[in-house]
Amino acid sequence: MTAHLDPGNQPPSPDVPRIGADEPVVAHAGAPVSYDQLDDHELLRLHVAGNPDSFGFLVKRHRDRMWAVAIRTLGEPEEAADALQEAFISAFRRADSFRGDAKVTTWLHRIVVNACLDRIRRRQVRAADPLPEDEDRAAELAGPMQEDPAEVRERRLDVLNALKQINEDQRAALVLVDMEGYSIEEAAAILDCAPGTVKSRCARGRAKLLPLLRHWQTSRESDVPEKSAAEAVGTE
Amino acid sequence: MTESGLPTSEHLEHLDTDTIADLIENLLPANEAHRAREHVKACPECQQTYDALVRLSEDLADEGRADIPMPTDVAEHLDAVIVSESVLRASTVGVHSLAQIREEPRRHLPKLLGAAAGVVLIAAIGVGVVIATKDQANEGAASTDQNSPPADAVTLTTDDIGSQVKQWLEHTPNPIVHGSADEQACARSFASTQPNPNVRLVQPAKIDGKRATIIGLQGGAAGDIQVFAVTGCNEPGGVASSFYDTTVTLRSR
Numbered sequence: 001m002t003a004h005l006d007p008g009n010q011p012p013s014p015d016v017p018r019i020g021a022d023e024p025v026v027a028h029a030g031a032p033v034s035y036d037q038l039d040d041h042e043l044l045r046l047h048v049a050g051n052p053d054s055f056g057f058l059v060k061r062h063r064d065r066m067w068a069v070a071i072r073t074l075g076e077p078e079e080a081a082d083a084l085q086e087a088f089i090s091a092f093r094r095a096d097s098f099r100g101d102a103k104v105t106t107w108l109h110r111i112v113v114n115a116c117l118d119r120i121r122r123r124q125v126r127a128a129d130p131l132p133e134d135e136d137r138a139a140e141l142a143g144p145m146q147e148d149p150a151e152v153r154e155r156r157l158d159v160l161n162a163l164k165q166i167n168e169d170q171r172a173a174l175v176l177v178d179m180e181g182y183s184i185e186e187a188a189a190i191l192d193c194a195p196g197t198v199k200s201r202c203a204r205g206r207a208k209l210l211p212l213l214r215h216w217q218t219s220r221e222s223d224v225p226e227k228s229a230a231e232a233v234g235t236e
Numbered sequence: 237m238t239e240s241g242l243p244t245s246e247h248l249e250h251l252d253t254d255t256i257a258d259l260i261e262n263l264l265p266a267n268e269a270h271r272a273r274e275h276v277k278a279c280p281e282c283q284q285t286y287d288a289l290v291r292l293s294e295d296l297a298d299e300g301r302a303d304i305p306m307p308t309d310v311a312e313h314l315d316a317v318i319v320s321e322s323v324l325r326a327s328t329v330g331v332h333s334l335a336q337i338r339e340e341p342r343r344h345l346p347k348l349l350g351a352a353a354g355v356v357l358i359a360a361i362g363v364g365v366v367i368a369t370k371d372q373a374n375e376g377a378a379s380t381d382q383n384s385p386p387a388d389a390v391t392l393t394t395d396d397i398g399s400q401v402k403q404w405l406e407h408t409p410n411p412i413v414h415g416s417a418d419e420q421a422c423a424r425s426f427a428s429t430q431p432n433p434n435v436r437l438v439q440p441a442k443i444d445g446k447r448a449t450i451i452g453l454q455g456g457a458a459g460d461i462q463v464f465a466v467t468g469c470n471e472p473g474g475v476a477s478s479f480y481d482t483t484v485t486l487r488s489r
Binding site (some may be wrong): 063080084159182204211 | 251293300301302318325431475477
C-alpha cells in the first residue's frame with residue numbers, strides 16, 4: 001500500500017478539491033483555498049488522488065529551477081526542453097511512488113537530472129553526430145530578454161557555453177555539486193556512481209572550465225570590462 | 237604561458253591544473269598530496285591557479301543560485317504536455333472532469349461503438365464486472381438484514397466510518413453497491429485510480445452533515461478493505477475527491 005493511503009501517517013485531510021470548477025480553488029476546511037496556498041506535498045497528493053490540475057501547478061511553481069538544471073546539464077535549449085518533457089511526464093505518472101518523507105523538489109529534481117543524464121547517454125551512443133551550434137538560438141532561449149540585466153544574461157551565457165565544452169559526465173557532476181549545491185554523497189546517489197568518482201569528475205571539470213571562465217576572475221580583480229561570450233568561448 | 241595550467245617546456249616543474257584540482261578535492265595519494273601542497277606554497281603561479289580553482293567553485297555556486305526563466309514557448313509547450321497527460325489519464329482510468337471527456341467524444345467513440353450493441357451493453361457489463369469479480373461465489377442475493385446499510389444516504393460521523401464499513405461488509409460476502417448510477421460510476425472511476433480497484437462497497441452517506449460517498453476497495457490482504465470517503469460523486473458527471481481514508485480488516489467468516 002502506498003504511503004498516502006495509510007491513515008497512520010497522515011491525519012484525515014480536510015481539503016477537498018472541487019475538480020472541474022472554473023476557478024483553481026479547492027475547499028480547505030470549508031474555506032476556498034487557491035492552489036498557490038497549498039504546499040508541494042498537498043499538490044502532489046491531490047494529483048495522485050485524481051485531481052487534473054494540481055500537477056500543472058506544482059510544475060509551474062518549480063519550472064524556472066528545473067529549466068536551469070536542465071539547460072546547464074544539457075547545454076542545448078532544445079535538448080533541455082525535451083528532457084523536461086520526459087521528466088514531467090515521468091513524474092506525472094510515477095507520482096504515487098513519491099515517498100512522503102522527502103522534499104517534493106528533491107524528488108522532482110532527481111527525475112529531471114535523470115532525464116537529462118538519459119539524454120546524455122543516448123547522445124553518447126550516437127556520438128557521431130555532434131549537436132549543431134546555434135549561438136543565436138541559445139541566447140534567445142537562455143532567458144527572455146526583458147527580464148534580466150545584460151550582464152546577468154552575458155554571464156549566464158558564458159557559463160552555459162563553457163559548460164557545453166566539457167565532458168558531459170564532468171558537467172553533470174559540476175552542475176549538481178558546485179551549481180546546485182548538492183553534497184558529494186547526494187550527487188553520487190543521483191548519478192549512481194561512487195562519491196570518489198563525483199569528486200574526480202568535479203575536479204577535472206573545474207580544471208577544464210578554468211581557462212574558459214578565467215576572464216570572470218580577471219575582470220573581477222582588475223575591473224577590466226568583461227569579454228563577450230563569443231570571445232570567451234574562443235579562448236583556447 | 238601557463239595560464240591554462242598545462243606544463244610547458246620551460247615550466248616542467250609546475251603542477252598541471254588537473255593535479256591542483258585533484259589536490260583541492262583530496263584525491264591525491266598522501267605523499268603526492270604532500271609534495272603538491274609544498275609546491276603550491278612555494279610557487280606563486282601554482283598558488284594562483286589553486287586560488288582561481290577555489291574561486292571558480294564559488295562563482296559557479298553564485299551563478300547556480302540564480303534560476304533561469306523558462307522561455308515562454310517552452311513553458312507553454314510543457315503546460316500543453318501536462319494537460320494532455322491529464323486527459324490521457326482521464327480517458328484510460330476515468331478520472332478527470334467528465335465534462336472534458338465529453339468535449340472530445342470522437343476520440344473515444346469509435347472504440348466504444350466498435351461492437352454495434354454499444355454503450356448500453358458496455359454499461360451493463362460495467363456493473364456486472366464489479367459484482368462478478370468477487371469470486372466468493374457461494375450465495376447470490378445481497379444480504380438484507382439489519383446490518384446492511386440503507387439504499388439511500390446513511391448518516392454518520394467521520395470517526396464511525398471504519399467501524400460501520402466493517403460491520404456492513406462482515407455481514408455479506410457480496411459487494412454492496414448503492415446509490416444512483418452516476419454515483420456508482422463515479423465511485424468506480426475513483427476505484428480505478430487506486431492500486432486495488434476491486435470495489436466492495438459504494439454507499440451514499442451524510443458524513444458530519446456533508447453529502448459524501450463511502451467507497452470500499454479490496455485491500456492487499458484478503459480481509460483488508462481500503463475505505464475512502466469522497467465528495468463529488470453525488471452530482472451527475474462529478475469526480476470523486478477523497479477527504480478521508482482508512483483500512484479496516486474484516487473478521488474472517
